[in-house]
Amino acid sequence: MTTTEPAEPTPRRGRGRPGYDQAAILRTAVELFNRKGYDATSMGDLAKELGLTKPAIYHHVTSKEQLLSxxxxxxxxxxxxxxxxxxxxxxxxxxxxxxxxxxxxxxxxxxxxxxxxxxxxxxxxxxxxxxxxxxxxxxxxxxxxxxxxxxxxxxxxxxxxxxxxxxxxxxxxxxxxxxxxxxxxxxxxxxxxxxxxxxxxxxxxxxxx
Amino acid sequence: MTTTEPAEPTPRRGRGRPGYDQAAILRTAVELFNRKGYDATSMGDLAKELGLTKPAIYHHVTSKEQLLSxxxxxxxxxxxxxxxxxxxxxxxxxxxxxxxxxxxxxxxxxxxxxxxxxxxxxxxxxxxxxxxxxxxxxxxxxxxxxxxxxxxxxxxxxxxxxxxxxxxxxxxxxxxxxxxxxxxxxxxxxxxxxxxxxxxxxxxxxxxx
DNA sequence: CCTACCGATCGGTAGG
DNA sequence: CCTACCGATCGGTAGG
Incomplete structure (x- = not known):
C-alpha cells in the first residue's frame, strides 16, 4: 500500500495550528476514496491521514457525502x-x-x-x-x-x-x-x-x- | 436501480425449503457486489435478495470474503x-x-x-x-x-x-x-x-x- | 466573540 | 434454517 502524504496545509498565517482548508481536505479525501474505495474509507481514516481528530474534520466539512459530491x-x-x-x-x-x-x-x-x-x-x-x-x-x-x-x-x-x-x-x-x-x-x-x-x-x- | 432476481434456487429435491446451494448464493452475491460495491453490500442485503435471513447464509458460506475470493x-x-x-x-x-x-x-x-x-x-x-x-x-x-x-x-x-x-x-x-x-x-x-x-x-x- | 480544534460519546448497523 | 445476540466500528455531534 502506498504511503501518501496528506495535502499540504495552507501556509500558516502566523501562529497557531497548521490549519487545513476545505480544498486540502478534499484532495486528501479523494485520494483515500480512490485508494481504498469510498465506502471502505471512514472519516476516521481521513482524520488520521490528515493528523486531525475526526470531529475536527467537521469544522471544515459538513459530511462525507459532501466530499464525494x-x-x-x-x-x-x-x-x-x-x-x-x-x-x-x-x-x-x-x-x-x-x-x-x-x-x-x-x-x-x-x-x-x-x-x-x-x-x-x-x-x-x-x-x-x-x-x-x-x-x-x-x-x-x-x-x-x-x-x-x-x-x-x-x-x-x-x-x-x-x-x-x-x-x-x-x-x-x-x-x-x-x-x-x-x-x-x-x-x-x-x-x-x-x-x-x-x-x-x-x-x-x-x-x- | 435495477431490480434483479436472485439466482434460481437449485431444483427442489422434493419437499422442504427452496434450498440454495453455494454456487447460487455466489452468483447472487457477485451480482450485488457489482451493483452496489463490495463494501456497500452487507450480508443482510444478500440475505434479503435471496429471501433468507442473514444467519441462514452462513449455513452455506463461511464468510463474506470467501464469496469475494x-x-x-x-x-x-x-x-x-x-x-x-x-x-x-x-x-x-x-x-x-x-x-x-x-x-x-x-x-x-x-x-x-x-x-x-x-x-x-x-x-x-x-x-x-x-x-x-x-x-x-x-x-x-x-x-x-x-x-x-x-x-x-x-x-x-x-x-x-x-x-x-x-x-x-x-x-x-x-x-x-x-x-x-x-x-x-x-x-x-x-x-x-x-x-x-x-x-x-x-x-x-x-x-x- | 472568533478560529481551530479536543475527548468523549451519540444512535445505528456492520459482519459473524 | 430462525431468534437473539456479540465486539467493533460507522458517520456525525455534544459541551468546552
Whole structure:
C-alpha cells in the first residue's frame, strides 16, 4: 500500500495550528476514496491521514457525502466543458476533427483531474448524489456517441463497425487511463493522447489489406 | 436501480425449503457486489435478495470474503488460461497472431464471466485476498505487455508508439467491456471482438496518409 | 466573540 | 434454517 502524504496545509498565517482548508481536505479525501474505495474509507481514516481528530474534520466539512459530491462535480464540470465545446458543429470543423479534439482534451482532463475523474468512473449509484452523477455521465456518453455517429455519417469513419460500439470502446480506452496513468511516469498527456489517436484512427498493424 | 432476481434456487429435491446451494448464493452475491460495491453490500442485503435471513447464509458460506475470493479466482483462472495459451511461441504462430487470439479470447471470457471479471477489475487491495488477486493481475498484465512488445519486435506492429502504452490502452479498451456490455443486448462476443480488432489493428479512419 | 480544534460519546448497523 | 445476540466500528455531534 502506498504511503501518501496528506495535502499540504495552507501556509500558516502566523501562529497557531497548521490549519487545513476545505480544498486540502478534499484532495486528501479523494485520494483515500480512490485508494481504498469510498465506502471502505471512514472519516476516521481521513482524520488520521490528515493528523486531525475526526470531529475536527467537521469544522471544515459538513459530511462525507459532501466530499464525494464536490469531487464528482469537479470531474463532471470538466468533462461537460470538453463535450460541450466539441458538440454542435462549430464553424468549419468536421465531426472527425471534433472527435479527435474531444479525445485529446478528454485525456488532458483525465490527467489533470485524475483523482476526481477516477472517483466518478467508479460511482455505483448507491445514493442520490451518485445517481445524479450517473445521470450526468449518461448525458456525456450520449453526446460522445452522437459525435461518433456524425463522423461516420459524414464519411470520415468506416461504417462497418456499429457507431455505438465504437463510442463505447473508444472512451473505454480513454477512461482506462485512470487505472494506470501516473503523473510522475514517463508519458505526459500529449503522448497518451497521441497513442490513443494513432490506435483509434490509424491502427497498429503495419501491413494489412 | 435495477431490480434483479436472485439466482434460481437449485431444483427442489422434493419437499422442504427452496434450498440454495453455494454456487447460487455466489452468483447472487457477485451480482450485488457489482451493483452496489463490495463494501456497500452487507450480508443482510444478500440475505434479503435471496429471501433468507442473514444467519441462514452462513449455513452455506463461511464468510463474506470467501464469496469475494471465489469470484476472483474464477476470473483469474479464466484469464490466466487465455494468457498462458497465447504466451510462449506456439508452433508457427507469430506474436501478431497470438495477440489477435488473446484479444478475441479475452473478450469471450469477459462476456462469459462478466460478473467475476467485473469484480476483479474493481479490486482495490483492501485485504490479503484482494492484494493476492492484484498480484495475479499484474502477472497477466506483464505477459500481455510482453506479447505486444514481441509483436512490435517481429515487425508486425508499428514501433512509433511505446509498447507498454499500447498494451495498457488495448486491454483498457477490452476491460471497459465490463462497464457497459449487456449479454441481452444486440452485440455478441464475436461482434465486440471484431470491433476491437478492427479499431486496434486497422484503425477507424477511412482516408489517411 | 472568533478560529481551530479536543475527548468523549451519540444512535445505528456492520459482519459473524 | 430462525431468534437473539456479540465486539467493533460507522458517520456525525455534544459541551468546552
Amino acid at each position: 464536490q469531487a464528482l462535480d469537479d470531474a463532471l464540470d470538466e468533462l461537460t466543458a470538453v463535450v460541450t465545446a466539441a458538440s454542435g458543429d462549430r464553424a468549419g470543423a468536421t465531426a472527425y476533427e471534433r472527435l479527435r479534439e474531444v479525445l485529446r482534451r478528454s485525456v488532458e482532463v483525465l490527467v489533470a483531474h485524475q483523482p476526481s475523474v477516477t472517483l466518478l468512473l467508479r460511482v455505483r449509484g448507491n445514493s442520490g448524489i451518485e445517481l445524479a452523477a450517473l445521470e450526468r455521465r449518461r448525458w456525456l456518453d450520449d453526446r460522445l456517441a452522437a459525435l461518433v455517429a456524425d463522423a461516420v455519417a459524414e464519411g470520415s469513419l468506416r461504417d462497418d463497425v456499429p457507431p455505438t460500439l465504437v463510442s463505447r470502446l473508444l472512451f473505454g480506452m480513454v477512461n482506462s487511463l485512470v487505472e494506470w496513468y501516473r503523473p510522475d511516469g514517463v508519458y505526459d498527456a500529449a503522448a497518451v493522447a497521441d497513442a490513443i489517436t494513432v490506435i483509434a484512427f490509424d491502427g497498429l498493424a503495419r501491413h494489412h489489406a | 471465489q469470484a476472483l479466482d474464477d476470473a483469474l483462472d479464466e484469464l490466466t488460461a487465455v494468457v498462458t495459451a497465447a504466451s510462449g511461441d506456439r508452433a508457427g504462430a507469430t506474436a501478431y497472431e497470438r495477440l489477435r487470439e488473446v484479444l478475441r479470447r479475452s473478450v469471450e471470457v469477459l462476456v462469459a464471466h462478466q460478473p467475476s471479471v467485473t469484480l476483479l477489475l474493481r479490486v482495490r487491495g483492501n485485504s490479503g485476498i484482494e492484494l493476492a488477486a492484484l498480484e495475479r493481475r499484474r502477472w497477466l498484465d506483464d505477459r500481455l505487455a510482453a506479447l505486444v512488445a514481441d509483436a512490435v519486435a517481429e515487425g508486425s506492429l508499428r514501433d512509433d508508439v511505446p509498447p507498454t502504452l499500447v498494451s495498457r490502452l488495448l486491454f483498457g479498451m477490452v476491460n471497459s467491456l465490463v462497464e457497459w456490455y449487456r449479454p441481452d443486448g444486440v452485440y455478441d462476443a464475436a461482434a465486440v471482438a471484431d470491433a476491437i480488432t478492427v479499431i486496434a489493428f486497422d484503425g477507424l479512419a477511412r482516408h489517411h496518409a
